[in-house]
Amino acid sequence: MASLSAKENTMLAILGILTIGPHTGYDIKQHMEQSTQYFWKENYGQIYPGLAELLKNKDVAVRVQRQDGKPDKKIYSITEQGKQLLNNWLSQPMEHMVMLKKNELLLKVFFGSNTSADIIIGHILDHKKKLEEALQIFLGLEEWLLKQETDDPNIKYWLITNDYGKRQFSSLIHWCDDSISLLNKSI
Amino acid sequence: MASLSAKENTMLAILGILTIGPHTGYDIKQHMEQSTQYFWKENYGQIYPGLAELLKNKDVAVRVQRQDGKPDKKIYSITEQGKQLLNNWLSQPMEHMVMLKKNELLLKVFFGSNTSADIIIGHILDHKKKLEEALQIFLGLEEWLLKQETDDPNIKYWLITNDYGKRQFSSLIHWCDDSISLLNKSI
DNA sequence: GAGTTCATGTAACCGGTTACATGATTAG
DNA sequence: CTAATCATGTAACCGGTTACATGAACTC
The missing domain is CATH 1.10.10.10 (Winged helix-like DNA-binding domain superfamily/Winged helix DNA-binding domain)
Structure with a gap:
């Protein structure tokens, strides 16, 4: 080996x-x-x-x-x-840090005060649309996995990894909504 | 330019x-x-x-x-x-896809049926600890940001980016808990 | 006719990470 | 006495992505 x-x-x-x-x-x-x-x-x-x-x-x-x-x-x-x-x-244990991928959206939001709130809101709306599309894929996959034979030992693990994405994307969709209303309030 | x-x-x-x-x-x-x-x-x-x-x-x-x-x-x-x-x-609009970083934890969970549930539970517990530590940093930063002068136009945007991390990490901590109890149930 | 799918593989490019080089000051 | 901090920068390495090369079958 x-x-x-x-x-x-x-x-x-x-x-x-x-x-x-x-x-x-x-x-x-x-x-x-x-x-x-x-x-x-x-x-x-x-x-x-x-x-x-x-x-x-x-x-x-x-x-x-x-x-x-x-x-x-x-x-x-x-x-x-x-x-x-x-x-x-x-x-084997992993020593990976908890770190997100380089995120261009967040970079633009972080420096958002250098442009108008409307532009940032636009970016967040675009992002939300993509998150929602992706979420549909997770939901479809979940549905498919739940239909499979229950005696396949993989299914349980695959549902768990799918759930990871589902939760993450759902929470980020809420972030989009809340961030947009926060930015709208202060215009 | x-x-x-x-x-x-x-x-x-x-x-x-x-x-x-x-x-x-x-x-x-x-x-x-x-x-x-x-x-x-x-x-x-x-x-x-x-x-x-x-x-x-x-x-x-x-x-x-x-x-x-x-x-x-x-x-x-x-x-x-x-x-x-x-x-x-x-x-400028972004054409970035909604895609997560390569995630070694998820890769191991996905192939988890090739080892014992306890090992996967161990990995998830390790991960949870790191998520909790990271969440504390977000909470600390949020507190600090809320104390700053409210007339700085950056603060609002920085709170929003901070919130992104806060939500994401919170939801993943819940994922850890739920995944562990799901795996424990079937041992 | 053009574009996609199947199916293999290599080469070039490009960006990110690490290590190296230098060197004074301060903290443990 | 060692390690970290300040402060600049370069070189090498390494992995990931894209493009290229080949070519038949099938779909639009």
């Missing part, structure tokens, strides 16, 4: 997807876009080299499926060793 | 800080760590080159203050042209 350093989390995210079932590199990206997209996403520039290194370390295995007209499919699956690696990573 | 491209937001963040008053590069970092740290932070590797380019474009001006024992202080202030640039940026 060689250490991974560097692109570590990328590779663990790939390994995680492979616990669900065998995937091609292409599939992995598609899968992430449907499930983990709002907190984790990789692009091909990371996935293909990541898979190559996982293969080199024997944490995954490949089966090549011939196709014509398209490049051959390389279907990857997780090995026992890969499962151990994932398991070890899962139990 | 030359276009900035690239490191654009970094430079606008610097310009924004300079609307509050003249600052050295060193001060700007300190200032960001106290005020915008949870949604915007730059390091010297960006601030010093950023200031150099802003100076080249005449969006800021410098005054050098001799010091002995330390490098001379370069005190930057925003020019009229810089104010126009900032103002223009403030009114």
Whole structure:
């Protein structure tokens, strides 16, 4: 079980997807876009080299499926060793700080006194619209997850991660409303 | 008013800080760590080159203050042209998506079925502790802001950005509690 | 005909982070 | 005696994003 350093989390995210079932590199990206997209996403520039290194370390295995007209499919699956690696990573504590992503909206609001309140209100309204659209996706996903077989041990965890986004976005929609009325009051 | 491209937001963040008053590069970092740290932070590797380019474009001006024992202080202030640039940026719409930062905690929770519930509960508890500490900072900052002169037009905007963090973190603390009890139920 | 989907992969670019270099003063 | 603070700046590293290359099949 060689250490991974560097692109570590990328590779663990790939390994995680492979616990669900065998995937091609292409599939992995598609899968992430449907499930983990709002907190984790990789692009091909990371996935293909990541898979190559996982293969080199024997944490995954490949089966090549011939196709014509398209490049051959390389279907990857997780090995026992890969499962151990994932398991070890899962139990490792994280020293990540609680820090938000760089947020351009907040940067503009923070310096809002340098322009008119209406402009800031406009930005917040735009943001609210996007939050509401995103919230719909979480609600749709929740509904879908609740319909699935209850004996799949993943469902519980997937509902929890979905709930994280749901709550966060709901509270931010309220922030938009309250901030707008606060700014309107003082015009 | 030359276009900035690239490191654009970094430079606008610097310009924004300079609307509050003249600052050295060193001060700007300190200032960001106290005020915008949870949604915007730059390091010297960006601030010093950023200031150099802003100076080249005449969006800021410098005054050098001799010091002995330390490098001379370069005190930057925003020019009229810089104010126009900032103002223009403030009114520009953003096409940022609503997307969270890559979140290692959620990645582990998402793949939680590959380990024991206790381990995931442990991670969530660790996270909760950090959220609570961060929330205290927001509450402290809010208290301080409310004590300031009410005629400073910045205060209102700073309270709003602070509130963003406050709400987000509060709702996530609840998520921690609810997720833990959900995971405990099924052990 | 143009654009999207499937499917692989590489190369270049670009920005953010860390480490290094310098060096006096003050606090523990 | 060590570490932190003030104060500037550069260089190297590293990872993430975008674009490119290839090419058949299918949809609009």
